[in-house]
Amino acid sequence: MSKDQTTGYRYALLVACGLLILAVVWALFASRKPQFVPAVYIKTLKNGHYQMMVSNKPYIVRGVCYNPIPVGQSYDYDWWSDQYKPWMIDGKLMQDMKINTIRVYQPGINPETVKAVIRDLYEKYGIRTLMGHWIGFWEYPCPLYGDRDFQDRISREILDMVNTYKNEPGILGWVLGNENNYSCLGHVNPWSTDEIDLEPDPQKRVKMKTRIYYSYINYLAKEIQSIDKNHPVGLGNGELIGLDAAKEFCPSVDFVASIIYRGKTFGNLFNSLKTTFDKPVLLSEIGADSYDAFRNQEDQNIQAFFLESQWRQIMDNVAKAPKGAGNCLGGVIFEWTDEWWKHNMVDPEKWAVHDTGSNWSNGSYYFDIQAPKNMNMNEEWFGIVALSPDEKEFGLDKRAPRKAYYLLRELWRNPRPAPLKKNSGKGK
Numbered sequence: 001m002s003k004d005q006t007t008g009y010r011y012a013l014l015v016a017c018g019l020l021i022l023a024v025v026w027a028l029f030a031s032r033k034p035q036f037v038p039a040v041y042i043k044t045l046k047n048g049h050y051q052m053m054v055s056n057k058p059y060i061v062r063g064v065c066y067n068p069i070p071v072g073q074s075y076d077y078d079w080w081s082d083q084y085k086p087w088m089i090d091g092k093l094m095q096d097m098k099i100n101t102i103r104v105y106q107p108g109i110n111p112e113t114v115k116a117v118i119r120d121l122y123e124k125y126g127i128r129t130l131m132g133h134w135i136g137f138w139e140y141p142c143p144l145y146g147d148r149d150f151q152d153r154i155s156r157e158i159l160d161m162v163n164t165y166k167n168e169p170g171i172l173g174w175v176l177g178n179e180n181n182y183s184c185l186g187h188v189n190p191w192s193t194d195e196i197d198l199e200p201d202p203q204k205r206v207k208m209k210t211r212i213y214y215s216y217i218n219y220l221a222k223e224i225q226s227i228d229k230n231h232p233v234g235l236g237n238g239e240l241i242g243l244d245a246a247k248e249f250c251p252s253v254d255f256v257a258s259i260i261y262r263g264k265t266f267g268n269l270f271n272s273l274k275t276t277f278d279k280p281v282l283l284s285e286i287g288a289d290s291y292d293a294f295r296n297q298e299d300q301n302i303q304a305f306f307l308e309s310q311w312r313q314i315m316d317n318v319a320k321a322p323k324g325a326g327n328c329l330g331g332v333i334f335e336w337t338d339e340w341w342k343h344n345m346v347d348p349e350k351w352a353v354h355d356t357g358s359n360w361s362n363g364s365y366y367f368d369i370q371a372p373k374n375m376n377m378n379e380e381w382f383g384i385v386a387l388s389p390d391e392k393e394f395g396l397d398k399r400a401p402r403k404a405y406y407l408l409r410e411l412w413r414n415p416r417p418a419p420l421k422k423n424s425g426k427g428k
Helices: 003-032 086-097 111-125 148-165 202-227 243-249 269-276 300-316 348-352 403-413
Strands: 040-044 050-054 061-065 101-104 128-133 171-176 233-238 255-259 281-286 328-333 385-393 396-401
Touching: 040 171, 050 328, 061 281, 086 111, 086 385, 086 396, 086 403, 101 328, 111 128, 111 148, 128 148, 148 171, 148 202, 171 202, 202 233, 202 243, 233 243, 233 281, 243 269, 255 269, 269 281, 281 300, 300 328, 300 403
Parallel strands: 061 101, 061 328, 101 128, 128 171, 171 233, 233 255, 255 281, 281 328
Antiparallel strands: 040 050, 385 396
């Protein structure tokens, strides 16, 4: 090889190495570029209606509560890290049904697996995630909302959650709590403070608690809004209870995420909310179970009937609906799949049994209220998709969509569904 050839070879090699280095540097830079995060916000229309907007386009939430725990596992199962990726199978079914949102109550412990789920659902199926946090509601012995150390710790958890996931394009918004307001009444997970305990009047004690609780939620909402301008913050509230106090102490939330179990009708809910606490409302947990506790048999017809009635009322009250309150952002069905662990969560042997026992009563679900002791709400049968543990599909309990799945699919595919058929509300 001549001297000129050697020089040319070395020059070409240097150029190739330089281009390779530039390519590597560019790849690293590109991988670190922040992804485009669609702006989600709620606007007030000229007629006073509220409308959620995503990338400047109207967005009605067609959602399901999502907690795909396999048969035989309990509430603490880390499904986010499940090797069989249940969200991939479920995502296909959801996409076919026109679901656009899942609601989760709190992220998993590993941020990378959580991000993977959010991205898979959004990028492959166009499904966004409404991310929640329990706000310490289920901590033992009770959520200490009047304790500064407790508040500081929970605040750090929530703000860390927001900072971790706020730049994920698949995030729709944040929901603070679920039915935590019931703890102020002493119904579920009661708490108190030394000062409250000294007050002899029970009603005044409740007022003191609601002031503390809603003021804390207001603080969290403002802190979140200061670090995330792209996603609205919702107050997870059981029914409309306490919202008169929220109006005074929690004005900073962007919407109310209300958990409602009123059977086939929401009654005056939308107009009542407009009067009590004029904020847009997302019905963040609604539904009906598919088990007839009186006849002791599954009844998919009654579940479908109730859910159809509920959804039609939602659509009657979204923005630009001709006669409704115009303050509804959509709804989230409880829930996607049955939870076999729920009736007796302390006994592992029961987690693989589809229990037909009931934990509570609700007369609004009148079809089986004559069950023994009126215990008619079957927590393990709320899924619009049943699980078949004896049949495996891609390593998962086989999914078996119920009648409610197909009925909602038709409603959500058709922007102008036919009128509701008359039905006595009794199963067949």
